Amino acid sequence: MVRADPDRLEAMTINPDLQGRSYPAAEVYDVGREKIREFARAVKATHPAHFDVDAAKGLGHRDLVAPPTFAIIIAQRADAQLIEDPEAGIDFSRVVHADQRFTHHRPIFAGDRLVAELHVDGVRAMGGGAMITTRAEIFALTDGDGREPVSTTKSSILVRGEGQ
Amino acid sequence: MSPTFEELSVGQDIGSSSIEVTRQDLVKYAGASGDFNPIHWNESFATSVELPGVIAHGMFTMGAAVQLVTDWAGDPAAVVDYQTRFTKPVLVTDTTGSPEPGAVFDVSGTIGALDADARTARVDLAVVFDGQKVLMKAQALVKVA
Numbered sequence: 231m232v233r234a235d236p237d238r239l240e241a242m243t244i245n246p247d248l249q250g251r252s253y254p255a256a257e258v259y260d261v262g263r264e265k266i267r268e269f270a271r272a273v274k275a276t277h278p279a280h281f282d283v284d285a286a287k288g289l290g291h292r293d294l295v296a297p298p299t300f301a302i303i304i305a306q307r308a309d310a311q312l313i314e315d316p317e318a319g320i321d322f323s324r325v326v327h328a329d330q331r332f333t334h335h336r337p338i339f340a341g342d343r344l345v346a347e348l349h350v351d352g353v354r355a356m357g358g359g360a361m362i363t364t365r366a367e368i369f370a371l372t373d374g375d376g377r378e379p380v381s382t383t384k385s386s387i388l389v390r391g392e393g394q
Numbered sequence: 395m396s397p398t399f400e401e402l403s404v405g406q407d408i409g410s411s412s413i414e415v416t417r418q419d420l421v422k423y424a425g426a427s428g429d430f431n432p433i434h435w436n437e438s439f440a441t442s443v444e445l446p447g448v449i450a451h452g453m454f455t456m457g458a459a460v461q462l463v464t465d466w467a468g469d470p471a472a473v474v475d476y477q478t479r480f481t482k483p484v485l486v487t488d489t490t491g492s493p494e495p496g497a498v499f500d501v502s503g504t505i506g507a508l509d510a511d512a513r514t515a516r517v518d519l520a521v522v523f524d525g526q527k528v529l530m531k532a533q534a535l536v537k538v539a
Contacts, residue, residue, distance in 0.1 A: 265426075272426035273457030274413060277464050279471070289469050298464065298473040298534070299457040303428055322431065323443050327452040331477035337470070384477075390444075 244319050244360040244389060249353040253311040255345035258371065259304050263340040266294045273297055286339075296338035302330070305366040305383040308348040312364065320362070320389055328361060328386040335379040343371040344380060351384075358391025396468030399513050399538045402505055408466045408517060410502035413458050414495035415450055415486050423454040437488065449483035450497065455528060456480075459501045459521050463534045466503070466517070474514070475535035482528045499523040506533065513538055 263283070270280035278285035279295045286294050313320050338344070345368070352363035363386045369377040420434045429451055432439040440448050456478050464470045486496040499521055506518035519532040 269426045272419075272423045273454065273461065274419075275457075275461045275464065275470075277461075277470050279469060289471070291471060295470045297457060297470055298460050298476045299453060302453050302457075306427070306429060323433070323439070325431070327480050329477070329479040330453065330456060331475070333475045334473070 244353065244362070245317055246353055248312070248318055248350045248362065251312075251350045253308065253348040255347050255369070256311065257307075257345075259307065259344045259346075261296065261338060261340055261342040261344060263294050265303075266296050266300065266340050269300050269303070270297050273299065283340075291337065291339060293340040296340075298332060298334070299330075300338055301332055301334075301366075301368055301381040301383050304344050304346050304368050304381075305385060308346040308366045309364055309385065309387075311348060312350060312362075324359070324390045326388045326390060328388045329384075330386075331384040333382045333384075335381065338380060342380070345369055345371065345377070352386075356388060360389045360391075362387050362389065396472075397466065397515075397538055399508070399510070399515070402508055402515055402538065404505050404508060406505040408503040408505065409462060410500065411462050412498060412500050415454070415484065415497045415499070417448065417486055417488055417490060417496055420448065420450055420454065420486060423451055423457075427451070427453060429453065445483070447485050447487065450486050452478075452480035455484055455499065455521060456532070459499075459519050459529065459532065460534055462501050462503050462519070463517050463536060467536045467538070472537045473534050474537055476533070478519075478532035479530040480528070481530045482523070482526050484523045484528055497523060499528065503534075 275297050346366045349365045351365050366383045368381040370380045372378050424430050434451050489496045502520050503517045507516040515536050515538050517534045521529040
């Protein structure tokens with residue numbers, strides 16, 4: 231990705247040195263059955279594997295299966311470390327989500343204990359604003375302090391400049 | 395019935411749906427996802443930051459649209475990759491107290507590509523609100539039996 235022009239970013243206070251920064255896995259996210267059901271209802275999903283443990287097991291899963299975009303909860307918690315970082319200079323009220331991708335190495339199930347590492351892959355000026363691309367690597371904690379890759383999420387946010 | 399790889403072809407239609415959205419749905423999504431940006435629930439805040447009004451979370455639209463794919467696939471775990479760009483906001487008007495939705499968007503899916511080695515199908519979603527595509531390059535990669 232093209233390195234941002236520091237002069238243009240300075241005009242809107244986004245710190246160009248953010249690019250390449252990482253935030254290590256912080257708190258553990260415990261995936262509960264009711265949270266999967268709540269999130270599924272919130273995105274108007276009706277598939278029984280989100281709601282009924284027997285239906286999920288009938289498909290060969292160990293517990294309720296999270297909807298395909300559930301990982302956004304964990305990814306946006308990781309993103310919050312960046313957005314709330316005073317050094318980043320991001321005005322959350324001017325943030326617009328530009329793109330999003332989920333790559334699932336395995337599904338997320340109720341009972342998973344997840345952690346996310348956040349990587350800032352790109353910062354570039356865009357009009358009077360800035361486009362910031364982040365990647366969250368989400369792992370499940372396994373017995374014996376192991377970590378199993380679960381999802382990689384990539385997200386670009388546009389921090390709108392004045393009049394954008 | 396879940397689809398089998400052999401019966402799929404590029405260009406095939408997997409179906410369509412229509413999704414109604416209210417301001418209450420956005421509050422529910424905010425609570426479920428943890429995204430409390432007030433542009434998704436407060437009109438005066440939204441207009442103060444130069445938006446035309448309260449807009450749906452892009453992730454609400456993305457999350458609701460993939461339901462078509464999940465139902466077609468027969469298993470939510472079959473969706474191994476899902477991406478989109480958010481190109482237009484879904485403006486949700488305040489219809490509190492009336493049975494009318496604040497916005498309606500239409501979702502349709504077609505098979506965009508097939509990978510015989512991986513036995514995956516790429517479903518391309520078209521998501522249209524107010525005559526305009528609100529998601530671009532909305533693609534879900536599905537593992538097929």
